[in-house]
Amino acid sequence: MLTTGANSSRRVAIIGGGIAGLAAALSFARTGADVQVFEQAPQITEVGAGLQITPNGASVLAALGLDGADHSIMAQALWPMDGLSGRVLGRFDLQVGQGHPYRFYHRADLLDLIHQACLDAGLAVHTGHKATHFSENSVTFQNGHTVEADLIIGADGLHSVVGPLLNGTDQPFFTGQVAWRAIVPAQDAEPVARIWMAPKKHVVTYPLKGGRLNIVAVREQSEWAAEGWHHADTPHSLRSAFADCAPELRDILARVDDVRLWGLFRHPVATVWHKGAMAILGDAAHPTLPFLAQGANLALEDAYALAKFTNGTDDLNAALSAYQKARQPRVSRAINAANANAVNYHLDGIKRIAGQTAIQAIARTAPQLFLRRFDWLYRYDVGG
Structure with missing residues (x-):
C-alpha cells in the first residue's frame, strides 16, 4: 500500500482518463499528491470488450484497496x-499458486471500478479537455484552459500526444495479422479461457459478467487493415475466416451480430520514458499485441510503479530514471513473450502436431509447469 511521501508536495496532471490514467491518478492520490486527470472525450467511458486481469495486475488493484469481485468473474x-x-x-488451473486472483472483466466494468475509487478519493477528473500545447511545466487544452504541474503524465494510449514529444513519431509495421472483437450472449458459460488454435489463426473466448462471452479472433492475412479496434466489420467476414473450425466454435461465432476489426501493428517500446517534468506509461510507452493478455496489466503496473518511485524522493529526475530502468526491461520481456505466442497459436503441419502433443503431455504429467513458465510475469507484485 502506498503512503504519503515526496509526492505530497507535487501537483500532477495526467493526460488520459482510461484505465491507465485513472490507475495512475489513484496511485498518486494514495501518496498525497494533488492530482488532476484530463480526458479529451466528453465523458469517462470505455467501449470495446473484455480483458483478463492476471495476478500481477490484480496485485496493483489490491494495493490500491480495490476489490473487483463484483465487477468480474473469477477465472x-x-x-x-x-x-x-x-x-x-x-x-x-489458473488459481493454484498464483497468489492474487485471475479475473475476467469487461473493460467498462474495470474502468468503472477505478473511476469510482477516484471520485471517492475526491480527485478532479476533467472531461472534454484535449491537450494541444505543452511547455516545461504546463499543459494547454483546446478549450483554452491551462494547468500548471510539477509532473505531467502521458497515459493517453496508442495515439498518445505526449509520447511523440519524448521520442518522436514511431514507425509501426503491420504484422500480417488482423483481429476481430465481439461479445455474444452466453448463459452459464464455464469460467475458463479457451484458446482455439488452428493453422494461421486462433480464437480466444471467455465469459464476462451478465451472461456474456468475450471473443477475440486473430487471422494471418496479407491485406492491410487499419489500426485501432473501433472499425466495424460484418459478422459474415468473421464467420467466413473460421468456417473450417470446430462446430462448437462456429456455433459461438454464429451468435455474433456486431463485430469490430483491427489490424495488428508492432510498435517499438519507447526509448525515452521521461524528459523534464514529463513521463509516459501504458500504451503510450509500449503498445502491446493481444497474445498474452498483458496490455491493461502492464499499464496498471506502470501506474503504481511511477507513483511509488516518485514518492520515494524529492529528486524527480532520479525517480523517473529509476522508473524507466525498472519498467522498460520487464515490459520488453512481456511483449516478446506475447509475440512468441502469436507464432505458437498458429502452427501448421508437423509443428502443429508436435505442439499439441507437447501440451497434452504436460497436462497429463506436470500441469503446473504450463503456467510456471510465466511465474516471472504472473507472480510479480509491483506493490510488494
Whole structure:
C-alpha cells in the first residue's frame, strides 16, 4: 500500500482518463499528491470488450484497496483447444499458486471500478479537455484552459500526444495479422479461457459478467487493415475466416451480430520514458499485441510503479530514471513473450502436431509447469 511521501508536495496532471490514467491518478492520490486527470472525450467511458486481469495486475488493484469481485468473474482455468476438432488439449488451473486472483472483466466494468475509487478519493477528473500545447511545466487544452504541474503524465494510449514529444513519431509495421472483437450472449458459460488454435489463426473466448462471452479472433492475412479496434466489420467476414473450425466454435461465432476489426501493428517500446517534468506509461510507452493478455496489466503496473518511485524522493529526475530502468526491461520481456505466442497459436503441419502433443503431455504429467513458465510475469507484485 502506498503512503504519503515526496509526492505530497507535487501537483500532477495526467493526460488520459482510461484505465491507465485513472490507475495512475489513484496511485498518486494514495501518496498525497494533488492530482488532476484530463480526458479529451466528453465523458469517462470505455467501449470495446473484455480483458483478463492476471495476478500481477490484480496485485496493483489490491494495493490500491480495490476489490473487483463484483465487477468480474473469477477465472478458473485455461483450456488450449484444437480449433479444428474442438478437442480440449489440456486443462490448466489458473488459481493454484498464483497468489492474487485471475479475473475476467469487461473493460467498462474495470474502468468503472477505478473511476469510482477516484471520485471517492475526491480527485478532479476533467472531461472534454484535449491537450494541444505543452511547455516545461504546463499543459494547454483546446478549450483554452491551462494547468500548471510539477509532473505531467502521458497515459493517453496508442495515439498518445505526449509520447511523440519524448521520442518522436514511431514507425509501426503491420504484422500480417488482423483481429476481430465481439461479445455474444452466453448463459452459464464455464469460467475458463479457451484458446482455439488452428493453422494461421486462433480464437480466444471467455465469459464476462451478465451472461456474456468475450471473443477475440486473430487471422494471418496479407491485406492491410487499419489500426485501432473501433472499425466495424460484418459478422459474415468473421464467420467466413473460421468456417473450417470446430462446430462448437462456429456455433459461438454464429451468435455474433456486431463485430469490430483491427489490424495488428508492432510498435517499438519507447526509448525515452521521461524528459523534464514529463513521463509516459501504458500504451503510450509500449503498445502491446493481444497474445498474452498483458496490455491493461502492464499499464496498471506502470501506474503504481511511477507513483511509488516518485514518492520515494524529492529528486524527480532520479525517480523517473529509476522508473524507466525498472519498467522498460520487464515490459520488453512481456511483449516478446506475447509475440512468441502469436507464432505458437498458429502452427501448421508437423509443428502443429508436435505442439499439441507437447501440451497434452504436460497436462497429463506436470500441469503446473504450463503456467510456471510465466511465474516471472504472473507472480510479480509491483506493490510488494
